[in-house]
Structures are given as C-alpha cells and as structure tokens.
Amino acid sequence: MEAFTWWSDEHKSLADEVGKFVDRVMPRAEEAFWEREFPRDILASIAEEGYFGAGVPKEYGGMGLGATGACIVIEEVSRMPGVGWIFGAAMLGGWHQVIDFGTEEQKKRFLPRMVKGELGAVAMTEPAVGTDIAGIETFARREGDKYIIHGKKRFVTGTGVADRYMLYARTSDDPEDIRRHRHLTGFIVEKGMPGFTIEKINEVMGFDNVPNGYLSLVDVPVPLANRIGEEGEGWRVMVLSLNYERALVSAQVLGTMRETLRAVVSYGQRRIQFDKPTIDIPTNQFKVADMMAKLKLARLSTYYAAQRLDSGQDAAVDCSICKVFNTDVAVEVGVEAIQVMGGDGTTKFYPLQRILNESKVAQIAGGTNEAIKLTIYRMGLKAMADDFKMPHRVRHSKLGVPITSADRPKKLSKIDEDSLLAVLAEDYRVNPGLYMSREDLKEAFDVSDTELDKVLLALESKQLVRLHRKGEAITLAKATYEGLKKANPPEHYRWFPPWVKDEDIF
Ligand SMILES: Cc1cc2nc3c(=O)[nH]c(=O)nc-3n(C[C@H](O)[C@H](O)[C@H](O)COP(=O)(O)OP(=O)(O)OC[C@H]3O[C@@H](n4cnc5c(N)ncnc54)[C@H](O)[C@@H]3O)c2cc1C
Structure with missing residues (x-):
C-alpha cells in the first residue's frame, strides 16, 4: 500500500504489516469464499494481530491510530473476499459511538472486547x-x-x-x-x-x-x-457515526480496486492476441490508465477525510464525497477491468466478478449514493458558502459589458420606490436573466428587512417588480418590463458590440 506523507510512522508500519498479513492469509480467505464458509478463523487472526483495535484509543487496549488506522486495516483486509464487510460492521457496532458518546464505564466494558475481536454490527x-x-x-x-x-x-x-x-x-x-x-x-x-x-x-x-x-x-x-x-440523542449518534461508516466503506473499495488492477494488469501482460500482449493494445492501456487515476484519486480523498476525522474537524462533506466517488469509480473500474480481461474476467476463477458484486453493494450500503449526494449538496452549500458568493458585477464604463468589480457602491441609507427600481434596472443591464437576492439588495441599501419588504410589496402591487417567495418570506426580486420602462428610457438598455454595423441596428 502506498503510504501518504502525513501518516505517522505507526500508520506506515501498520500499512506494511497488514499488507503482509493479508498476503499470507489470502489463500485461506479464497478457500472460505468457495466453500461459502464464514471466515471466522481469519477474523480471529486479525484479532490476534490487534488490528481490530487500530482505531481504538491506547488506554482501552487499542493502537490509538484513529480513523486513518481503521481505514488502513479495512483497505488491506478488503482485498480478501467478504472480510472487509465484517471488519467494517465490527467497527460500526459501537467503536466511535462508544468513544464519542459512551460513559467511562461503557468505554471500559465495550472497547477492550472490540479490540479482542468480538464482532459487532449496526442496526x-x-x-x-x-x-x-x-x-x-x-x-x-x-x-x-x-x-x-x-x-x-x-x-x-x-x-x-x-x-x-x-x-x-x-x-x-x-x-x-x-x-x-x-x-x-x-x-x-x-x-x-x-x-x-x-x-x-x-x-x-x-x-x-x-x-x-x-x-x-x-x-x-x-x-x-x-x-x-x-x-x-440517537439521531446525533447515528449521523456522526455515518461519517465513520462512509470513510470505512470508501477505504474498503480501495482494497478491492487494488486487487482489480493487480488482476487486470498481470493478466493483460500474459494474454497474447494478434501476437502481442493484450495490455499493449492502446484501448486497454487507456482503460488501465483510467483505473489507476481513479484509484489514486479515491485513495487521496479517503485518507484526507480520515485525517479530518482524526484532527477533530467537521468531515461530513468529505466522508460523503469519498463514499460516493469511491464506490462509483469502483463499479466503473470493475466493469472496465472485466472488459479488458474478456471472457476470463466474467468467470469466478478470477476475482473480478466477486469484486464487482461487492462494489455494487457499496453504492447502496452505508446510505445510497443518491441520498448521500443530497447531503453533499445541502452541507456543501453551507460549508462552501463563501466560495459560491456571486461576484459583484458592474457594467464597464467604456466596454459596456458586465465585469467583476472589487469596489462595492456606497450603500444608500434611504430607500424608496424610485431608488429600488433604479437598482433593479441596473442589475438587469448586468444580469438580465436573473433576480436579485435579498442579500444583493441589502448590499445596495442600508435599511431594515421590514423597510425593504415594504417598498418591494408596493412595487409588486403596481406590477413594477416580480417577487419570488420561500413560504411567506420574499427571497428574490426582479424588475418587470413595466418596471424597467419606468426606471429608464429604452436607449439606456441598448448595447451592441463594435463589429455590428449601424445599418443592421434598428
Ligand atoms: C448488502 C447490504 C448491507 C447493508 N448493511 C447494513 C447494515 O449493516 N446495517 C443497516 O442498518 N443497514 C444496512 N444496509 C441497508 C442500507 O443502508 C439501505 O439499503 C440503504 O440505506 C437504502 O435503503 P433501502 O434499501 O430501503 O432503499 P430505499 O430507501 O427504498 O431507496 C430506493 C431507491 O430510491 C432512492 N431514494 C430514496 N430516497 C431518496 C431521496 N430522498 N432522494 C433521492 N433518491 C432517493 C435510493 O437512492 C434508492 O435508489 C445494507 C444494505 C445492503 C444492500
């Protein structure tokens, strides 16, 4: 596993050790998969190595390596069939819910049991x-x-x-x-x-x-x-736990994507068609390049989210983004990898079919990607509100085109129908298709909401302004054609680029 520069030495050696551990037990994991036998012995070995305690604080017997440690373990163990699901469930069955919300007695009672490999689940x-x-x-x-x-x-x-x-x-x-x-x-x-x-x-x-x-x-x-x-308090406990769940599911599909790439590249180097390895066919190389890029980006996104969790920052948007991104690209990678391997890719004798099935489920478990996108949208809108602020734009005095301005006009301390209509008419010259928001109008007038609403309602009653409301509250306003006519003569709104000939203008 590629280690990130911000990982501690303990994270790096954990990654190294779990990787070697998984290489050792993989044959037994595959056997259990074919026999449809729950891999209890492998889970017992994971417990023996102490990996169930990767994210558990040291005072309760764990390694104290946080969400990053838990993600490292789940990434590696998820290379094996099914094991990642059970490791993830064991973590979600109380790990950070107890750490974040449990009493000291509960921490002492449950966390050491978790470290020893007692399995858990979330319901x-x-x-x-x-x-x-x-x-x-x-x-x-x-x-x-x-x-x-x-x-x-x-x-x-x-x-x-x-x-x-x-x-x-x-x-x-x-x-x-x-x-x-x-x-x-x-x-x-x-x-x-x-x-x-x-x-x-x-x-x-x-x-x-x-x-x-x-x-x-x-x-x-x-x-x-x-x-x-x-x-x-259950809603809070559950919502915060979903951040960890999403980080873990994201890390889980990293392991499966790595196994996919290993299978597809090594296969393509050994499969000869038209007298050359199929990996040398450019379209296959493009597919593999896309897979590598998706894996790299997915790993960055996951360990960035884990780092935010570990440093106590709000990671809701980051965990949601990597859950959706990783599980979506894991399915894409799975489908494309099967294509590169041809018929063999579809068989159970190579791992791709199984991995694609696991990846598909990961788009649903831990919250469907559609539901999580709603979270990303709602929370991202708040978290990135400053980035989404509309720039202040004015009509350039010489060019006549809308251009961003660093200077805000001086706010008017009084408002009346004519001054408000003038501001809306000027906005029409800059953003003809848009309404002005309440915040935009308050940038122009240093008045209370009540004063602003009074004038807006008066203009609406005269059909000089069109208003948009959320419930009872006025949120957006725009001058009607009548309003624009009242504010300025028609020439005020005219503008033509220099290349347009006078004879073509009427
Ligand atoms: C293999 C597997 C393992 C799981 N493990 C666990 C577990 O350990 N513990 C646990 O508690 N749960 C678990 N789940 C349940 C999982 O969290 C739910 O399946 C998931 O939240 C979706 O619920 P649902 O299946 O009832 O789909 P529904 O809620 O019925 O949704 C059906 C479809 O409608 C879409 N949809 C629903 N509402 C909206 C909306 N508002 N906007 C847009 N689209 C929407 C969904 O995205 C989906 O495509 C698991 C699920 C699977 C498949």
Missing part, C-alpha cells in the same frame, strides 16, 4: 425504513433501569456472527421531538438478550460467505447501562 435499517431513516419504527420504552425494545431490523451485516448490535430505536412519538430529531435513541443490544432473535438471512450479491439479515426484537429488555448517549 438502523428496517423493513419499511430505508433512506428515510428518521422514520425508524422499532420502539424502546423506558421501564425503571431498562428499556423494553420491540420491532424489527433488516439488512444487518454480520447478523448472527456478531455479538453486539449498535441499534437505533424510537423513544418518542411527540411531533415536536420528531421535528427536532429528538425521537431516537442508540443502544447496544447483545446476543442472548431475551426476545432478541434472527428472523432471516438474506442472499445478497457480493456476500457469498458473509451473513446479512433480519433481526426480530420482541419486548427485549436492554439495560439502561447499554444506552449510548442520552435518550433522544
């Missing part, structure tokens, strides 16, 4: 609740020092093999709590608790020897001591 999704995860129906009712949980979960990776289930349940039906996302609570539900059973195991593409299934909870008593965070 958010339900039969009727997928992307719209705020609608969780599984209910937890407080009774003294325990909660009684009733409901179902599905698509839980690690169902059955996991001992610990980081599960989210509804604890309030109060509409105000729901509106404020204070209606969910996180719990660690453990194998063996009365009423906690498996309902079904799915047959899922890419999950040939790894269980994913449905859980049934019939009045399961869960001690208060297993509640993670406060009652009503």
